[in-house]
Amino acid sequence: MSDSHKTGAMSTQSLVTQIAALQDYQRYEDLHWSGTFEEYLGMVRHNPRIARTSHERLYDMVLDAGTQTYVDNKKKITRYKFFSDETHGGRDAIYGLDIALMRLVNVLKAAAMRYGTEKRIILLHGPVGSSKSTIVRLLKQGLEEYSRSADGALYTYEWALPEELRYLTAGEETFRSPMNEEPLKLIPPEWRQQAIEAFGLFDPGDPEAGRKPFRPYVPGQLNPACRFIFKELLAIYRGDWAKVIQHVRVRRMLISEEDRVGIGTFQPKDEKNQDATELTGDINYRRIAEYGSDTDPRAFNFDGEFNVANRGLIEFVEILKLDVAFLYDLLGATQERKIKPKKFAQTDIDEVIIGHTNEAEYERLLENKFMEALRDRTVKIDIPYITKLQEEIKIYVKDYNPERVRGRFIAPHTLEVAAMWAVLSRLEDPKKQNLSVLQKLKLYDGKTMPGFTQDSVKELRKEAKREGMDGVSPRYVQDKIANCLVSDRGQANINPFLLMNELESGLRNHSLITSEDQRKRYRELLAVTKQEYEDIVKNEVQRAISADEEAISRLCANYIDNVKAYTQREKVKNQYTGQDEEPDERLMRSIETKIDIAESRKDDFRREIMHYIGALAVEGKQFDFRTNERLYKALELKLFEDQKDSIKLTSLVSSVVDKESQEKIDVVKQRLIRDYGYDESSASDVLTYVASIFARGEMKGD
Ligand SMILES: Nc1ncnc2c1ncn2[C@@H]1O[C@H](COP(=O)(O)OP(=O)(O)OP(=O)(O)O)[C@@H](O)[C@H]1O
Numbered sequence: 001m002s003d004s005h006k007t008g009a010m011s012t013q014s015l016v017t018q019i020a021a022l023q024d025y026q027r028y029e030d031l032h033w034s035g036t037f038e039e040y041l042g043m044v045r046h047n048p049r050i051a052r053t054s055h056e057r058l059y060d061m062v063l064d065a066g067t068q069t070y071v072d073n074k075k076k077i078t079r080y081k082f083f084s085d086e087t088h089g090g091r092d093a094i095y096g097l098d099i100a101l102m103r104l105v106n107v108l109k110a111a112a113m114r115y116g117t118e119k120r121i122i123l124l125h126g127p128v129g130s131s132k133s134t135i136v137r138l139l140k141q142g143l144e145e146y147s148r149s150a151d152g153a154l155y156t157y158e159w160a161l162p163e164e165l166r167y168l169t170a171g172e173e174t175f176r177s178p179m180n181e182e183p184l185k186l187i188p189p190e191w192r193q194q195a196i197e198a199f200g201l202f203d204p205g206d207p208e209a210g211r212k213p214f215r216p217y218v219p220g221q222l223n224p225a226c227r228f229i230f231k232e233l234l235a236i237y238r239g240d241w242a243k244v245i246q247h248v249r250v251r252r253m254l255i256s257e258e259d260r261v262g263i264g265t266f267q268p269k270d271e272k273n274q275d276a277t278e279l280t281g282d283i284n285y286r287r288i289a290e291y292g293s294d295t296d297p298r299a300f301n302f303d304g305e306f307n308v309a310n311r312g313l314i315e316f317v318e319i320l321k322l323d324v325a326f327l328y329d330l331l332g333a334t335q336e337r338k339i340k341p342k343k344f345a346q347t348d349i350d351e352v353i354i355g356h357t358n359e360a361e362y363e364r365l366l367e368n369k370f371m372e373a374l375r376d377r378t379v380k381i382d383i384p385y386i387t388k389l390q391e392e393i394k395i396y397v398k399d400y401n402p403e404r405v406r407g408r409f410i411a412p413h414t415l416e417v418a419a420m421w422a423v424l425s426r427l428e429d430p431k432k433q434n435l436s437v438l439q440k441l442k443l444y445d446g447k448t449m450p451g452f453t454q455d456s457v458k459e460l461r462k463e464a465k466r467e468g469m470d471g472v473s474p475r476y477v478q479d480k481i482a483n484c485l486v487s488d489r490g491q492a493n494i495n496p497f498l499l500m501n502e503l504e505s506g507l508r509n510h511s512l513i514t515s516e517d518q519r520k521r522y523r524e525l526l527a528v529t530k531q532e533y534e535d536i537v538k539n540e541v542q543r544a545i546s547a548d549e550e551a552i553s554r555l556c557a558n559y560i561d562n563v564k565a566y567t568q569r570e571k572v573k574n575q576y577t578g579q580d581e582e583p584d585e586r587l588m589r590s591i592e593t594k595i596d597i598a599e600s601r602k603d604d605f606r607r608e609i610m611h612y613i614g615a616l617a618v619e620g621k622q623f624d625f626r627t628n629e630r631l632y633k634a635l636e637l638k639l640f641e642d643q644k645d646s647i648k649l650t651s652l653v654s655s656v657v658d659k660e661s662q663e664k665i666d667v668v669k670q671r672l673i674r675d676y677g678y679d680e681s682s683a684s685d686v687l688t689y690v691a692s693i694f695a696r697g698e699m700k701g702d
């Protein structure tokens with residue numbers, strides 16, 4: 001039994017009390033604040049931004065999470081941290097789409113400033129699995145949390161009626177604004193703006209403090225039900241608005257998708273089943289009996305998605321699958337910012353309308369004459385796939401890291417090769433003849449290559465118009481990784497080969513592949529990826545083999561002794577025999593040729609090195625090969641060449657390994673584990689694999 005457990009058991013407090021202590025009462029109070037209209041006006045005067053429109057609020061929410069700017073291929077780019085989802089540890093982070101997200105935020109900004117885009121549907125358009133839903137989910141969830149913060153707080157109202165007036169609400173004491181309207185709407189539109197101006201319900205701004213001016217913008221009428229109650233009360237009080245307002249209670253409003261407050265989602269079901277009341281609400285038949293008329297606004301259920309989403313955001317999933325019958329509702333909601341339920345008065349709305357759609361459906365929209373009006377009222381934002389390898393890798397690392405995947409080891413480069421293949425599939429073949437698509441991928445990923453500048457990368461991006469709009473989706477890759485992780489073929493770990501096989505076999509029955517050509521291309525790119533993986537691990541093993549500092553140091557000393565003797569025309573003492581011998585020309589050349597020092601240049605090179613060592617000696621410093629990059633590389637390569645044979649890596653292929661070789665191999669293996677993130681078994685695998693590459697090379701007479 002742990003210590004804390006014991007203390008808990010001995011404590012006199014009940015568990016309920018202890019759990020209750022976790023609760024934050026002050027926060028609860030704040031979140032459930034309610035007060036009079038007068039108090040609310042005081043709050044608006046203090047901070048007019050509590051009365052923002054839905055577009056203003058959404059834009060501020062994104063901005064409040066902070067920004068960061070950087071330069072990519074000479075282009076200044078702003079990253080909106082909101083989409084990194086840091087508040088949830090990056091759970092829904094969007095990677096590699098900064099440019100598309102910049103466009104989206106600019107549309108929100110223009111809408112916040114009422115430049116027209118607030119009267120449009122924001123349409124996220126892109127291939128399947130390009131994170132469209134994730135982006136909308138972030139916005140929805142962001143709004144929920146923002147409405148709970150001090151900066152994002154918003155308010156609505158309800159009617160609170162004394163006994164004698166409850167006939168207005170069929171006996172209920174309170175009657176909530178069914179569309180969670182802004183309380184300032186209770187000021188009649190004729191003098192609403194004047195009131196805002198005259199009583200300082202705005203912020204003139206403060207350039208010195210960097211605060212922009214702000215005026216609440218609150219257009220439109222109350223919803224029909226509240227308008228009805230309002231009018232009745234006004235008649236009772238003979239037109240005295242101040243008396244009517246006494247029956248208003250302002251409440252803080254918490255946006256919540258679950259509670260259907262401020263967030264609506266509409267997903268077209270099968271075509272015959274679509275019903276306009278899902279969008280704009282319906283008559284409540286039980287209430288008709290209470291109010292005595294089927295046209296009484298109080299007998300209406302404001303539970304359509306447009307009603308529910310008021311003050312926040314409505315999401316249209318696969319918006320273009322929408323039946324034409326809904327089109328007019330949607331158009332009115334967008335352009336007029338009003339909805340018109342069947343047999344019922346028009347109702348003003350204030351909400352952000354976001355839809356998403358994939359390529360195929362969008363093509364249909366372009367062909368459909370009926371949809372022309374819709375097309376005209378949408379701002380389309382392309383959400384493509386990622387085309388930067390490092391960013392794509394992040395998607396998979398997020399989901400399949402050692403934290404999340406327990407009990408199964410994912411060998412180094414496994415996620416990387418999958419990401420590489422996915423990105424390759426999205427790139428258009430470069431028009432430049434001497435550039436392969438793999439090289440293009442590397443350039444996009446920020447690698448440098450002789451003959452290519454940032455300008456040429458920009459050029460490459462420009463010539464490929466549709467790049468990122470086709471190819472393999474991250475979801476396909478995620479599914480295949482998941483398959484590998486749960487497959488029961490006895491391997492304790494998953495490695496690039498297993499995953500590449502899985503990716504390949506999935507192609508056979510992949511529903512999104514439309515032609516044999518495409519399948520063939522994906523296969524070829526898998527071969528390109530395999531080849532690249534081979535190069536990566538070959539390099540890694542080479543470096544692990546020659547990562548023996550002591551051996552390099554010995555080799556270096558030996559080389560320097562010989563060079564010194566050579567330049568000074570002396571002899572070298574043989575360490576074993578003690579005899580003086582001529583400098584070892586073969587040894588020196590075998591090192592120099594590794595870095596392409598030609599025979600004719602060798603004297604210069606050797607003299608340079610001696611000068612360098614001499615200059616150091618004058619300063620009282622010791623020569624260290626690590627400070628001379630070229631020499632270091634030459635020594636590393638030479639050592640690798642020597643060790644490759646002495647380690648007899650290739651013997652791994654033949655299953656009989658002598659004890660001495662095995663010991664040397666084990667050293668290399670330990671380096672792979674220590675420096676490159678392998679575990680025992682994946683290190684063995686990779687060594688065997690690289691050995692087989694070398695064996696192949698030797699057979700070819702390499
Ligand atoms: N740029 C990206 N950054 C982070 N994750 C991404 C990115 N693109 C795709 N994903 C991941 O891919 C998966 C699919 O994303 P999502 O469901 O948002 O796509 P979608 O565009 O809505 O697809 P569909 O068109 O099929 O509805 C998610 O797991 C998401 O995290």
Ligand SMILES: [Mg+2]
Pocket residue numbers: 132133134
């Ligand atoms: Mg989606």
